[in-house]
Amino acid sequence: xxxxxxxxxxxxxxxxxxxxxxxxxxxxxxxxxxxxxxxxxxxxxxxxxxxxxxxxxxxxxxxxxxxxxxxxxxxxxxxxxxxxxxxxxxxxxxxxxxxxxxxxxxxxxxxxxxxxxxxxxxxxxxxxxxxxxxxxxxxxxxxxxxxxxxxxxxxxxxxxxxxxxxxxxxxxxxxxxxxxxxxxxxxxxxxxxxxxxxxxxxxxxxxxxxxxxxxxxxxxxxxxxxxxxxxxxxxxxxxxxxxxxxxxxxxxxxxxxxxxxxxxxxxxxxxxxxxxxxxxxxxxxxxxxxxxxxxxxxxxxxxxxxxxxxxxxxxxxxxxxxxxxxxxxxxxxxxxxxxxxxxxxxxxxxxxxxx
Numbered sequence: 001x002x003x004x005x006x007x008x009x010x011x012x013x014x015x016x017x018x019x020x021x022x023x024x025x026x027x028x029x030x031x032x033x034x035x036x037x038x039x040x041x042x043x044x045x046x047x048x049x050x051x052x053x054x055x056x057x058x059x060x061x062x063x064x065x066x067x068x069x070x071x072x073x074x075x076x077x078x079x080x081x082x083x084x085x086x087x088x089x090x091x092x093x094x095x096x097x098x099x100x101x102x103x104x105x106x107x108x109x110x111x112x113x114x115x116x117x118x119x120x121x122x123x124x125x126x127x128x129x130x131x132x133x134x135x136x137x138x139x140x141x142x143x144x145x146x147x148x149x150x151x152x153x154x155x156x157x158x159x160x161x162x163x164x165x166x167x168x169x170x171x172x173x174x175x176x177x178x179x180x181x182x183x184x185x186x187x188x189x190x191x192x193x194x195x196x197x198x199x200x201x202x203x204x205x206x207x208x209x210x211x212x213x214x215x216x217x218x219x220x221x222x223x224x225x226x227x228x229x230x231x232x233x234x235x236x237x238x239x240x241x242x243x244x245x246x247x248x249x250x251x252x253x254x255x256x257x258x259x260x261x262x263x264x265x266x267x268x269x270x271x272x273x274x275x276x277x278x279x280x281x282x283x284x285x286x287x288x289x290x291x292x293x294x295x296x297x298x299x300x301x302x303x304x305x306x307x308x309x310x311x312x313x314x315x316x317x318x319x320x321x322x323x324x325x326x327x328x329x330x331x332x333x334x335x336x337x338x339x340x341x342x343x344x345x346x347x348x349x350x351x352x353x354x355x
Contacts, residue, residue: 030077032059032084032093033070034104039063039086046071049081049092051161051194058082076100080191081158091116092131092162094123094154127155134163140345141170145177153182157195168341172206175199214321217337221246221329224280224316226306229292234278234304237335242276243354244331245347248322250282250311251294256326259343260298266347267302273355274333280316281307282325330354 032046046059059071063086071084079097083090084104089111091104099121106116114132118124130147133139139147141164148156156178164171179199186192210216224236224246236246247263249256267277279300283291288309295305308314314322320329328347330339332354339350 029073029075030100031070031072032082032102032104033068035067036063036069036086036104037067037107039108040065040067042086044069044071045085047083047085048077049083049158051157051191051198055083079154079186079189081154086111091118092124092127092158093118093121094127094152094158095121096123096152096154123152123155126152127158130155130159131162134159137345141174142345142349144174148177148181153178153185154191157182157191161195161198166341166343167202167206167209168346169206170346172199172203175202214319215329215337215340217340220334220336221331222316222319224278224306224319226280226308226316228303228305229288229295234306236278236331239276239278239304239331240335241333242274243270243333243338243351245275245277245342245351246320246329246331247277247279248282248317248320248325248327249279250325251287251290252283253325257294257298259326260300262344262347264299264301266351270351270355271302275351275355276304277302278304279306280314281305281309282311282314282317282322283307283309284311285309 036044040063042063044061044063045057046061047055048058049055058077059073061069061071063069076097076099077095079095082093082095084093086108089108091111093102093104095102102118102120102124104116104118110116114128114135116128118128130139130151139159144156144160144164147159160171160174160178164174176199179196182195183192221236225233227233236244245263245266249260251257263277267275277300279302281291291305291307291309294300308316316322320327326343328340328342329337330342330347330350332338338354342350
């Protein structure tokens with residue numbers, strides 16, 4: 001075979017290798033790809049997420065003019081938590097190690113609502129569904145243990161890491177439940193070790209925090225005796241025998257106003273069973289009318305609205321160690337603290353237990 005024929009032969013071999021039986025071949029062992037309609041000509045980053053509040057970029061790709069992208073790797077990155085990131089938008093991915101081709105399709109704006117479509121990774125789809133539930137509060141720290149029992153432990157870990165961040169015992173208990181299952185399912189992995197360290201650190205921080213608090217669960221609630229907007233005086237001790245939520249708030253506090261509908265719902269549902277709300281406003285003297293207007297606008301129909309109109313100099317706020325609002329204290333029928341800092345979906349289970 002002369003040189004000319006040899007070159008022709010090698011060229012034919014190369015063409016067969018390239019085209020094969022069905023066109024181009026996939027040489028990557030693993031890939032994340034898809035089409036993001038409103039992200040044309042941007043870049044997508046493929047990150048590995050750690051429970052140390054850090055991440056590593058392990059791949060990236062340009063997004064074509066029609067929104068298509070592909071990040072290919074020579075091998076699977078391993079079980080764990082990942083995400084694709086486009087600008088400030090992100091979509092989490094949870095891998096169990098069996099994935100080959102994972103596709104993410106939709107619009108960039110879908111990432112906020114969780115409406116993007118993920119295929120090729122059952123764990124990622126499960127996380128996406130759980131994320132929607134957590135954002136709507138149908139999945140919360142109160143029912144989280146049941147969720148963990150029937151779920152991939154990496155999914156559970158990421159949900160608790162992203163959504164149960166408040167420094168309270170219920171959130172720490174949720175972390176501990178996940179930690180036990182995660183380290184049993186994925187022993188000696190870096191992400192399981194990191195989550196174990198996170199749980200231990202959070203638990204230690206909570207103990208230190210509680211040790212510095214003036215108010216402790218089990219203590220008798222200090223008396224609060226102040227006037228309402230019309231000048232009528234109310235005393236907390238008058239409500240002994242009832243389950244009482246002491247709610248420190250203010251008309252100018254947006255998180256307080258956002259929480260008010262939940263408190264109203266609990267009041268309407270449980271008031272006839274012996275539940276009362278004792279609201280202490282941290283409004284100022286020149287904001288008295290705004291306080292009155294907020295009570296009416298938010299439908300806070302219980303009678304116990306009191307304030308000394310001294311804002312952060314409020315005597316009860318100092319007595320109760322309140323440094324931020326909303327701040328709640330749940331009091332049992334004997335007038336003792338049963339729980340501190342309950343908000344959102346965490347309130348109802350504690351109420352039902354006391355009632």
